Each structure stands twice: as structure tokens, then as C-alpha cells.
Amino acid sequence: MAAIAPPSKTKYLTVPETATKKDQLKVFSKDEVAKHNKEDDLWIIVDGAVYDLSKFVDLHPGGAHVLVQVAGKDATEAFFGMHRSDVLIKYGRYVIGTVEGQKPRVILPTPGTLSPVPYAEPSWLSEGYYSPYYKDSHRSLQKFMRKFVDEEVKDDANMHELDGKRPTVELIQKMGKLHINAMRMGPTKLLHGLTLPGDVKGDEFDYFHELIVTQELSRIGARGYADGLQGGMVIGLPPVMNFGSDKLKKEIIPDVLAGKKWICLAITEAFAGSDVAGLRTTAKKTPDGKHYIVNGTKKWITNGHFADYFSTAVNTGNGLSMLLIPRGEGVETKQIKTSYSTTAGTAYVTFDNVKVPVENLLGKEGKGLFVVLSNFNHERWVMCCGSVAGSRMIAEECMKWAHQRRAFGKPLITQAVIRAKLASMFAKIEALQAYLENLTFQMTHMTYAQQADILAGPIGLLKAQCTRVAGEIADDAVQILGGRGITQGGMGVYVERFQRTQKFDAILGGAEEVLFDLGVRQASRKMPQAVL
Ligand code: HEM
Numbered sequence: 436m437a438a439i440a441p442p443s444k445t446k447y448l449t450v451p452e453t454a455t456k457k458d459q460l461k462v463f464s465k466d467e468v469a470k471h472n473k474e475d476d477l478w479i480i481v482d483g484a485v486y487d488l489s490k491f492v493d494l495h496p497g498g499a500h501v502l503v504q505v506a507g508k509d510a511t512e513a514f515f516g517m518h519r520s521d522v523l524i525k526y527g528r529y530v531i532g533t534v535e536g537q538k539p540r541v542i543l544p545t546p547g548t549l550s551p552v553p554y555a556e557p558s559w560l561s562e563g564y565y566s567p568y569y570k571d572s573h574r575s576l577q578k579f580m581r582k583f584v585d586e587e588v589k590d591d592a593n594m595h596e597l598d599g600k601r602p603t604v605e606l607i608q609k610m611g612k613l614h615i616n617a618m619r620m621g622p623t624k625l626l627h628g629l630t631l632p633g634d635v636k637g638d639e640f641d642y643f644h645e646l647i648v649t650q651e652l653s654r655i656g657a658r659g660y661a662d663g664l665q666g667g668m669v670i671g672l673p674p675v676m677n678f679g680s681d682k683l684k685k686e687i688i689p690d691v692l693a694g695k696k697w698i699c700l701a702i703t704e705a706f707a708g709s710d711v712a713g714l715r716t717t718a719k720k721t722p723d724g725k726h727y728i729v730n731g732t733k734k735w736i737t738n739g740h741f742a743d744y745f746s747t748a749v750n751t752g753n754g755l756s757m758l759l760i761p762r763g764e765g766v767e768t769k770q771i772k773t774s775y776s777t778t779a780g781t782a783y784v785t786f787d788n789v790k791v792p793v794e795n796l797l798g799k800e801g802k803g804l805f806v807v808l809s810n811f812n813h814e815r816w817v818m819c820c821g822s823v824a825g826s827r828m829i830a831e832e833c834m835k836w837a838h839q840r841r842a843f844g845k846p847l848i849t850q851a852v853i854r855a856k857l858a859s860m861f862a863k864i865e866a867l868q869a870y871l872e873n874l875t876f877q878m879t880h881m882t883y884a885q886q887a888d889i890l891a892g893p894i895g896l897l898k899a900q901c902t903r904v905a906g907e908i909a910d911d912a913v914q915i916l917g918g919r920g921i922t923q924g925g926m927g928v929y930v931e932r933f934q935r936t937q938k939f940d941a942i943l944g945g946a947e948e949v950l951f952d953l954g955v956r957q958a959s960r961k962m963p964q965a966v967l
């Protein structure tokens with residue numbers, strides 16, 4: 436198998452290049468800057484750029500006093516000990532010039548760029564590395580997705596993770612037009628005949644393309660918003676795609692992919708989570724056999740609060756069945772406040788004598804467990820992609836902080852205890868990405884049925900291992916970031932969110948313990964008698 440060429444060099448900005456009015460910059464001597472050292476006439480230098488902060492000093496979230504202390508001076512070290520570098524991009528309007536003879540050293544990422552921080556990218560995106568798995572079309576899709584997420588999704592994510600409102604509908608619709616929503620459903624017939632972003636041919640789209648889409652979207656570092664961004668579709672639409680009637684498919688799929696309608700998967704209840712067989716929502720057939728009457732409740736339903744359709748697990752008396760329930764009379768949803776943002780639309784759903792046509796049955800009556808279980812593999816694999824990308828992003832945050840933060844007169848990275856934590860993060864993430872890529876490679880060579888038979892155990896193990904590792908990384912990351920790791924906003928924003936929300940992956944889609952056990956039970960089933 437041919438290896439691919441390493442990634443080409445990407446462009447970064449220097450601090451002076453973040454200036455809004457680049458064509459009006461002047462060159463100042465350090466002596467000239469030093470004269471502007473009062474609260475109402477306050478200049479500072481950050482890595483070769485001169486900032487006039489006279490109008491900002493009273494607005495500075497860190498207070499006026501700290502700025503007055505460095506007025507007229509080079510405040511580069513103080514600045515990078517306190518702020519994320521993207522602050523400079525946001526406040527480029529205050530740059531008035533550069534410092535005579537001073538070369539900027541710091542580089543800032545521009546939208547779409549790969550990170551130059553070691554271990555911040557998977558090895559196939561790191562300079563000098565090769566991979567047997569990725570082709571040019573994967574690379575071009577990655578480039579497109581990175582830029583799209585940086586430019587279009589990140590701001591929306593940061594805003595709604597905080598305000599708790601659903602992701603912007605126009606953004607979802609734009610993702611629909613670009614076929615991003617369809618790509619999130621995996622290599623399905625939906626993509627055939629299409630030309631996808633990055634010039635990827637729909638017929639060639641494979642699980643590595645999907646891995647890229649998921650891992651790039653996860654880089655927003657906002658777990659609640661990531662689920663709000665049609666997480667319900669990723670798990671709620673496959674039962675319709677794989678088990679719905681042609682009529683249902685035509686009616687539902689295009690609208691959901693276009694972002695005009697929302698769908699969710701309604702399985703868990705207050706009574707039963709991972710214990711799917713213990714569900715209590717009932718669906719009784721009407722005497723004329725034309726409808727089901729559904730009664731019951733569902734809890735923790737991602738996107739449920741704004742969903743138009745509910746792919747719902749119900750008890751039909753002869754076992755579990757899956758039913759597509761449209762929002763209508765008797766369906767009510769209430770937001771549940773969880774540890775992550777309500778932008779995910781997590782809901783408590785009640786079905787009160789809801790009349791549903793029998794044509795909305797997904798699969799066969801009484802055979803719903805098969806629909807539920809066959810859905811799980813893909814859902815869990817998607818969560819693995821997101822979890823590894825999330826952990827990697829946190830390791831990058833820690834690596835940056837360890838280099839820019841000084842404590843006891845030295846950068847944190849000079850402390851062996853900090854290096855030990857970073858080493859453990861890097862090694863775990865690299866192992867997980869390799870494990871994930873191996874299973875993804877197997878998926879590209881297996882049918883859906885083979886995946887269900889052979890990979891259910893390994894994917895369960897991988898997901899459980901991903902979330903175990905995420906927990907350990909969250910713990911170490913908070914210790915490295917200190918107070919900032921438990922403060923919303925500012926320098927530790929991503930670490931704080933990660934440590935608060937990483938447990939979602941350890942619970943949703945099958946609890947960690949259940950999945951570790953599934954891995955062993957599946958292996959045990961295949962244990963040959965001959966060796967006993
Ligand atoms: C270009 C100059 C500066 C800008 C645009 C700026 C902007 C900001 C912003 C937006 C925050 C809120 C937190 C965040 O988003 O990171 C902040 C916090 C802060 N800034 Fe600045 N700042 C500048 C320079 C400085 C300098 C030179 C110092 C120190 C001498 C300083 C000290 C602080 C402190 C102590 C905080 C609170 C940090 C925390 O809570 O951890 N800032 N600044």
C-alpha cells in the first residue's frame with residue numbers, strides 16, 4: 436500500500452500581522468514606546484507589536500492596574516502567561532506599529548491551519564510522517580473541514596455553549612448544502628453521484644473520510660454544542676435509513692439532512708439506561724390494526740427538545756420495537772439541565788396516548804433490539820473519533836500552557852512532574868488513534884453485518900478505553916492548568932469544559948463498564964473449546 440506524502444507547510448501569522456490596519460503601521464523605537472506610560476496614554480509591546488491600549492485600559496477584563504504596571508514596556512511574557520493567543524487576533528485594532536529592529540517570534544494559527552505543536556495533530560497530519568490509510572482525498576477533505584470549522588462553526592459553538600440556545604439553524608442548513616450532514620451518516624448510498632467538499636467523489640467516501648469529518652468537528656472543544664449540532668441525527672436517522680419504508684425514507688431523510696427538520700433517538704428512560712431490554716414505554720395496536728397508541732416517557736434524549744421526529748424504542752407486547760414518532764398531539768418535551776450546555780437540547784419526553792401509523796414501524800415488530808444494537812456500533816465508533824480528538828486537543832492546550840506559563844521563576848515545562856503528565860497524555864492518545872485507525876480500516880473492508888458480528892466487542896472496548904483515557908487526561912490537565920482548569924472562559928476554557936463534560940462519552944452510547952464487559956463477553960463467545 437502506497438504511503439502518502441507528508442502535509443505541506445501551512446501559514447501562520449506573527450503578532451504584528453494581527454493588526455487590523457496593517458497598511459497604517461509605524462515603526463517605533465523602544466524609547467518612544469516608553470514615553471507612553473500613563474493610564475490615559477498607555478502603550479505596550481507584545482512580541483514586536485506596539486499596542487495603544489489607552490482606550491482599552493478601563494475595559495480590560497484583567498483590570499487597569501496590571502496594564503498600568505507594564506505601561507511603556509515590553510509585556511510579552513506577562514501577556515502570554517495570562518491569555519490565549521487568539522485574544523491578540525480579536526484585539527488587532529489596538530496595534531499601531533512595530534518595534535524597530537525586533538523580530539517577532541510567536542506564530543499564531545490562521546483559520547484552517549494545522550497546529551505546529553508536537554502531538555497536537557494525528558501522525559498522518561504531522562510533518563515527516565506517512566500513513567497506509569489516508570489518500571489525497573482524505574487530505575483535501577481534512578483541509579476543507581479544518582477551515583470550515585475554524586471559520587464557520589467555532590464562534591457559533593462558543594456562543595451557544597454559553598447561552599444554551601440551539602445551534603444556529605442557518606449553519607446546519609449550510610452544512611446540509613455542503614453535504615456535511617450526509618457525510619456524518621457514513622459511507623452510504625446518500626453520497627453516491629455527489630461531489631463532496633475537497634473534491635471527494637461520493638462513491639469513494641469511506642469510514643476514514645467520516646472519521647476526518649467527526650474529528651475536525653470535535654475540535655470546537657464544546658461538548659454540549661457538538662451534540663446540539665445534530666448529534667440526534669447521527670444516531671436517530673440510521674434506523675430510518677436502514678429499517679424504514681421507502682415512503683418514510685423519502686419523507687424524512689432529505690429534510691433532516693437539509694437541516695429543515697430534526698430527528699433524535701429516544702431509547703433511554705428514567706427506568707432504564709444501558710439496560711435496553713427493561714424499557715417501559717408501550718405501543719398498543721388499535722383494534723383496526725392501523726395505528727399504535729404510545730404511552731411512556733424517555734429521558735436524556737439528545738436534541739429531543741427541538742426534534743420533529745423521535746426514533747423511539749417501545750414495548751409492543753411481543754418484545755421491543757422501533758417506531759418513528761413525529762412531534763404532534765400527546766408528545767411533549769422538557770429541557771433537562773445536565774453538566775453540559777442546553778444547546779444539546781437534552782430532553783425529557785412524554786408520550787401521552789400518541790397515535791402513530793403502523794407504517795412508521797422501523798424494522799419488524801418485536802425485533803427492535805436488533806435495530807437498536809446494530810445502530811450502536813456506528814454510534815460508538817463516532818464517539819471514539821470525537822473522544823480521541825477531544826483528548827488530543829486538551830494535550831495541546833497543556834503543552835502550550837507548560838511552555839508559556841512560568842512558575843517559581845521557570846517555565847512549567849522544566850518541571851519533571853509536568854513532563855511526566857504530558858508524556859502519559861501523548862502516549863495514550865497515540866495508542867488510541869492507532870487502535871481507532873485499525874478498527875476503521877477493518878470497517879472499510881466489512882459489510883454492515885460483518886461489522887456487527889466481528890467488531891461490536893472491539894468497538895465497545897475501544898470506546899470504553901477512550902473514555903477511561905479522557906478521564907485521566909482531564910484529571911492531569913486540570914492539575915497542569917490549576918485554577919484556570921476549573922474556570923469558565925479565558926486561558927483554561929477548553930480544559931474546564933473537557934473536565935466538566937468528558938463523562939458524557941463515558942455514559943452515552945453505553946456506559947464504560949457495560950462496554951468493557953461487552954468486549955470480554957464477545958471474546959468469550961468465540962473462545963474455542965479445544966483450548967480448555
Ligand atoms: C494586547 C493587550 C491585552 C489584551 C487585548 C488583553 C485582553 C484580555 C482579555 C480579553 C482577558 C479576559 C480573559 C481572556 O480572554 O483570556 C484578559 C484577562 C487578563 N489580562 Fe489581559 N489583555 C492584554 C494585556 C495584558 C497584560 C500585558 C497583562 C499583564 C501585565 C494582562 C493581564 C490580564 C489578567 C491578569 C487577566 C485575568 C486573567 C485570568 O483571569 O486568568 N493583560 N485580558
